[in-house]
Amino acid sequence: MSALTDLLRDWMPHQRWFGSKGREWTDISEDGFLLDRSDPVLSVHRVRVTYADGPSETYLVPLSWRDHPAEDLESAFVGAVAGDGRETYAYDAMRDRDATASWLIHLVNASTVGPMHFHPAGVAYIPEGLPGDIVSGEQSNTSLIYGSEAILKLFRRLEPGLNPDVEVHDALRRTENPHIAPLLGHIEIDDPDPANPPATVAMLQTFVPNASDGWRLATASVRDLYMEGDLHADEVGGDFAADSERLGAATASVHADMAQVLPTEPAGDDWYAAAAAQMDERLTAAIEIVPQLAEQADGLRSLYAEVARSREPVVRQRIHGDLHLGQVLRTATGWIVLDFEGEPARPLASRRELDSPLRDVAGMLRSFDYAARHMLVEQPDDAQRAYRAQEWAARNRAAYCDGYSAASGLDPCGGSPLLRAFEADKAVYECVYEARNRPHWLMIPLNSLSRLTSPE
Structure with missing residues (x-):
């Protein structure tokens, strides 16, 4: 094992984007190439980790290399490697501003460097020459903001095939949908196995400046309501319902344009049974981890059985796949929907499958529920606060459905099993x-399941 793989073995498990914390490693290997030979040198590495309990994973790790330690990059330090009688110092290149301009330079030039291929969208300006500033707080990916003009998202875990985020944004370019940030380009890397398609490394989009995160706006509205002891949700200055209604309309608009430019097909009879069976399987696996779910199991399986018997009309299409308030931005002109890659933990092929748009609607309705109830974690026995949370959630869920219905002509919340x-x-x-992550928040989804499985 090389000195670099030793460093990566120690460093990677502590990174937020590393998705297999706690698993036992049996092997690690890497292959890399130089993307920029200037100062600092920029190298890109595919790091393959093999686990004792299942399939291996491949991660993308860009590193910047310096002859001397950089005190201002201490938090990005990976380690020192000895060679030729001296040490060179490796840093996380996504946190080293001096190493971030290369991505855009190569996109402008449509370069091929080693196994990596740069594909500009060809229709918009790419701000070549600007350094990128890292976006804090991300988990599965790493993003850089270039001035106020562009944002680059690096997909840390590599899988053969085009990432749905690139695929959907590229298709939606033709519709000029106002609720997405236009695609400026993407980057691919050849798979070591020539029988596999290239993996998506990164995508570049127009940056949306002066935008507000949907989750922050919604939870601020909830806090406003909690502070008003004698006002209802529709009487508080921070009422969010109008925004929720516009968000419903934006979701419907994006769904309609996705159906226009990407494949669709009516759901066959076997689809309902298969969907119900998958949900039942996920419940069985979840009970092993959360035994409290066993109390809701009969009610949940009754819901799933109703789906298996259902023949409500469904046109399957490409969907967002992971829609919630943290995936939308409000601007001065409306809502922008982000991150069409689906749930990153799921295999890429399953994220590209056709599904019902109601899956996205359900995700957003759950997010309204979370926004309303997250502060109950601090005071779980406060009946007045629980009542107000329910009032806020009901008002905003209904407004979202009204907006979706008005824009699409379809009522997504009309008693659909x-x-x-x-x-x-x-x-x-x-x-x-x-x-697994926030046991003190478990009450939120458990209480929601009690409501969902109770007779109306």
Whole structure:
């Protein structure tokens, strides 16, 4: 094992984008090439990690190399490598501003460097020459903002095939949909196995300046309501319902344009049974991790059985796949929908499958529920606050559905068994996530499941 792989073995598990924390490694290997030979030198590495309990994963790790330690990059330090009688110092290149301009330079020039291919969209300005500033707080990916003009998202975990985020944005360019940030280009890397297609490395989009995150706006509205002891949700100055209604319309607009430029097909009879079976399987696996779910199992399986029997009309299409308030931005002119890659933990092929748009609607309805109830974690026995949370959630869920209906002519929330089951399936997923990451938040999805499985 090389000195570099030793460093990466120690460094990678501590990075937010590393998705397999806690798993036992049996092997690590890497192959790399130089993307920029200037100062600092920029290298790109594919790091393959093999685990004792299952399939291997490949991560993309760009490194910048310096002859001397850089005190201002201490938080990005990977380690020192000895060679030729001296040491060179490796840093996370996405956190080294001096190493960030190369990505855009190569995109402008449509370069091929080693196994990496740069594909500009060809229709918009790319701000060549600007350094990129890292976006803090991300998990599965790493993004750089270039001035106020562009944002580059690096996909850390590599899989053969075109990432859905690139595919969907590229298709939607033809519609000029006002609710997406236009694609400026993308980057691919050849797979070591020539039988596999290239993997998507990164995508560049127009940056949306002066925008507000949907989750922050929604939770600020909830806080305003909690502070007003005698006002209803529609009487508070921070009422969010108008924004929720516009967000519903934006979601419908994006769904309609995705159906226009990407494949669709009517759901066959076997699709309903298969969807119900998948949800049932996920519940069975979740109960092993969250035993409290067993109390809701009968009610949940009744919901899923109703889906199996259902024949409500469904036209399957490409969807967002992971829609929630943290995936949308409000600008001065409306809502922008981000991140069409689906749930990063799922295999790429499954994220590209056709599905019902109600899956996205359910995800957003769950997000309204979370926004309303997240502050109950601090005071779980506060009946007044629980009542106000329910009032806020109901008002904004209804407004979102009204907006979607007005824009599409379809009522997504009109008693659909499929929507109810999708909400429950999402809440089961949330239970597993909270049990593993924030046990004190587990009450939110568990309480939601009690409501979803109770007779109306």
